[in-house]
Amino acid sequence: MAGAPADGIAVRRLLVLGAGAAQLGLLAAARDRGLFVVAADRDPAAPGFRFADRRALVSAEDEQGLERLAEAERIEGVIAPGIDWPVAIAARIAERHALPHPLSPAAAVLATSKLKQRQRFREAGVPQPRWEVCRSLEEARAAASELGYPVVVKAPDRQGQRGLGLVRSADDLEAAAGEALGASRSALCIVEEYVPGGEITVNGFSVRGRFVPLTVTDRVVAEPPAFGVALAHVWPSALEPVQIGAAVDAASAAAEALGIEDGPTYTQILATDEGPKVVELAARLGGGHDAELCRAALGVDLNGLALAAALGEEVEEAALLPRARHGGACVRFLVAPPGPLAQVHGVEEALALEGVELARVYRAPGTILGPLRRGADRAGAVLAVGATREEALERADAAARLIRFEIADAGALV
Numbered sequence: 001m002a003g004a005p006a007d008g009i010a011v012r013r014l015l016v017l018g019a020g021a022a023q024l025g026l027l028a029a030a031r032d033r034g035l036f037v038v039a040a041d042r043d044p045a046a047p048g049f050r051f052a053d054r055r056a057l058v059s060a061e062d063e064q065g066l067e068r069l070a071e072a073e074r075i076e077g078v079i080a081p082g083i084d085w086p087v088a089i090a091a092r093i094a095e096r097h098a099l100p101h102p103l104s105p106a107a108a109v110l111a112t113s114k115l116k117q118r119q120r121f122r123e124a125g126v127p128q129p130r131w132e133v134c135r136s137l138e139e140a141r142a143a144a145s146e147l148g149y150p151v152v153v154k155a156p157d158r159q160g161q162r163g164l165g166l167v168r169s170a171d172d173l174e175a176a177a178g179e180a181l182g183a184s185r186s187a188l189c190i191v192e193e194y195v196p197g198g199e200i201t202v203n204g205f206s207v208r209g210r211f212v213p214l215t216v217t218d219r220v221v222a223e224p225p226a227f228g229v230a231l232a233h234v235w236p237s238a239l240e241p242v243q244i245g246a247a248v249d250a251a252s253a254a255a256e257a258l259g260i261e262d263g264p265t266y267t268q269i270l271a272t273d274e275g276p277k278v279v280e281l282a283a284r285l286g287g288g289h290d291a292e293l294c295r296a297a298l299g300v301d302l303n304g305l306a307l308a309a310a311l312g313e314e315v316e317e318a319a320l321l322p323r324a325r326h327g328g329a330c331v332r333f334l335v336a337p338p339g340p341l342a343q344v345h346g347v348e349e350a351l352a353l354e355g356v357e358l359a360r361v362y363r364a365p366g367t368i369l370g371p372l373r374r375g376a377d378r379a380g381a382v383l384a385v386g387a388t389r390e391e392a393l394e395r396a397d398a399a400a401r402l403i404r405f406e407i408a409d410a411g412a413l414v
Contacts, residue, residue, distance in 0.1 A: 011036045012311060015070055015078040017060040017090055019048030021362040021378070022082025022287030027051035029291075029303035038073045040066060047362055060086040067093060075099070079310035082287030085157070088112045100312020102206075102263030103283055110258045111283035114190060115156035117258055121278060124257035127250055128278045129270070131192040140177040143191035144170065150194040153177055155184040161374040166194065166227045197272035199279075200237050202251035202265075203290050205305055205320055209261040211252040212320045214302065215294045215329075216244050219268070226372045230288055232396070233331045234389055235297050243271055250276040258283070263309045264302060266290060289331045289358065289381055296357050296385050299323030326385040328392035334361070334380035336405035341367045343406040350382060350399035355392065358383035359399060369407070379405060 012035055016027055019041035027048040030037045039052035042059040049055045054073065058065040060083060070078065070093050077100065078093050080086035091108035094101035103111070110116050121128050132143035133156070144151045144167065153176040155163030163183030165176035180189035199219040205212050218239075220232035237244055251267035258281060266286040268279040284306075285291050291302035300322060308315050341363055350359045361380040363369060370377055382399040386392035 012076045013038065013073060014307070014310065015040065015066070015073065015075040015090075015093075016048075016052070017066065017078070017080040017086040018083050019043075019046035019052065019055070020082075021047060021360075021376075021381075023048045024051075024360060025289055025292045026079065026081040026285060026303050026306060029301075030307055033304070033307060035307070038069065038075065040069060045364060045367075047360075047364075061089070063089045063092070067096070070097060077101075077307075077311040079306065081285040081306060084112050084282055084284070087282070087284050100310075102309040103260065107259040107261075108283060111260065111281060113157055114154065114280055115186075115188065117254075117281060118156075118190070120257050121254060124253065126253045126257050126278055127276060129193045129195045131190050134177070134189050134191055135187065136181075137174055137177050140189060140191050141170070141173060144173055147191065147193045152192045152194050153180045154190050154192065155180045156188055156190050157185045158183050161226070161228045163189070164228050166224050195270050195272050195277055197270040197277070198239065200239065200247055200269050200271055201233065201286065201290070202247055202267045202269060203286060203294055203302065204248075204251060204255070204265050204267070205302065205315075206255055206260055206262050206265065207315050207317055207320070210317075211255050211265075212317070213248040213251065214300055214320070214322075215290070215297055216247060217290075217293070222372060226374070226377075229372060229375050229378070231333055231335070232393070233288055233290065233293060234393055235293060235329045236389055238389070239271055243276070247271060247276040250278050251281070254278045254281045255283075262315075264291075264306050287375070288333070289360075289383055292358055292383055293329050293331050296383060297326055297329040299325045326392070327387045328389035329383070329385045330389070330392040330396040331381055331383050332393075332396035332400045333378045334382070334400055334403055334405075335372050335377075336363070336369050336379035337407050338369050338371045339407035341365050341369055341405060342408035344380075345404045345406065346402040350402040353384075353395060353399050353402070355384045355386050355395040356382060356399045357385060359403065361403070369405070 019039040038054040040056040080090040088108040134140040163180040217233040384395035
């Protein structure tokens with residue numbers, strides 16, 4: 001059992017903020033390593049709880065509750081994978097308890113506020129879309145008029161497409177700005193120019209100030225109203241090598257601008273005709289099985305590296321060297337029809353397909369599924385590898401087709 005002493009050696013205790021779909025890979029890796037895992041999540045049905053030694057029904061955003069939990073559990077490390085806001089909470093808890101941590105609280109605050117990091121990017125000359133911060137609908141109208149439609153409106157301190165919208169004309173601005181301002185913790189919104197271009201993600205890891213790029217993946221995204229929701233991550237990127245190199249340079253510059261010297265980063269970038277433009281950087285593991293894709297594609301254990309950084313262990317740069325395993329890898333997310341989930345079929349059949357390395361369903365029977373609007377509405381994911389990116393994508397698509405979500409008759413449940 002995880003948490004039991006082995007050969008007289010005390011087992012290290014780790015607090016993980018969040019036990020949802022975005023934390024599954026890290027939690028599984030922590031269990032496999034034999035750590036005593038305390039997982040905190042407000043959802044009693046969080047799928048990651050099955051990997052935890054101690055389950056705490058505490059929101060990953062409840063800093064006071066988490067502080068009390070950290071004290072009671074005598075933790076030796078704390079980590080917030082896959083979600084943004086708790087990243088700063090984890091850094092502050094680590095500092096107050098004199099625990100090792102890859103991020104300073106100051107860097108963590110920059111990484112969890114789109115507004116603060118955009119301001120720092122502007123100061124440091126990191127390429128990004130033009131933007132304006134707005135406090136009201138009137139200011140949003142003025143900004144959109146100045147930037148030119150279409151524009152993107154977003155809450156500066158939310159993730160997962162909450163408070164995010166694409167506005168094509170002035171007629172649609174009021175609803176989008178109202179949603180963003182309402183979702184924002186700071187009663188602000190960002191109005192940003194819409195820049196056409198492919199969306200890519202640079203997953204990297206920094207060691208003593210040196211940024212090491214790992215996977216550069218293409219993001220296949222949904223159409224509005226699910227604007228910005230990733231349907232797949234495909235590796236390697238189909239961009240030309242010079243474009244990939246420029247994107248990596250931009251991600252490295254973004255990490256440096258925010259003062260991130262150690263640990264994982266997840267940087268979303270637009271590949272435009274004018275060069276890469278950084279949309280945002282998250283100082284954490286990606287929440288879409290990015291670490292599992294990295295291990296499948298390159299043989300680099302990104303989950304293990306993040307655990308080591310959270311526990312203050314030395315990270316050898318040799319651990320970041322790719323050990324080429326496959327020519328292509330793809331995470332394909334599963335989208336279920338809305339309604340009460342009765343059963344899920346086909347997971348074992350999907351796992352039996354050649355090249356399929358992972359098939360996860362996030363929702364248990366009885367869950368009421370809504371339409372796809374945000375990343376949190378995705379119902380699961382499959383990870384497949386192949387000799388090429390095209391073969392990996394084909395295998396992931398084939399596996400996804402085998403997984404079927406049976407929706408109950410809502411009337412029969414009343």
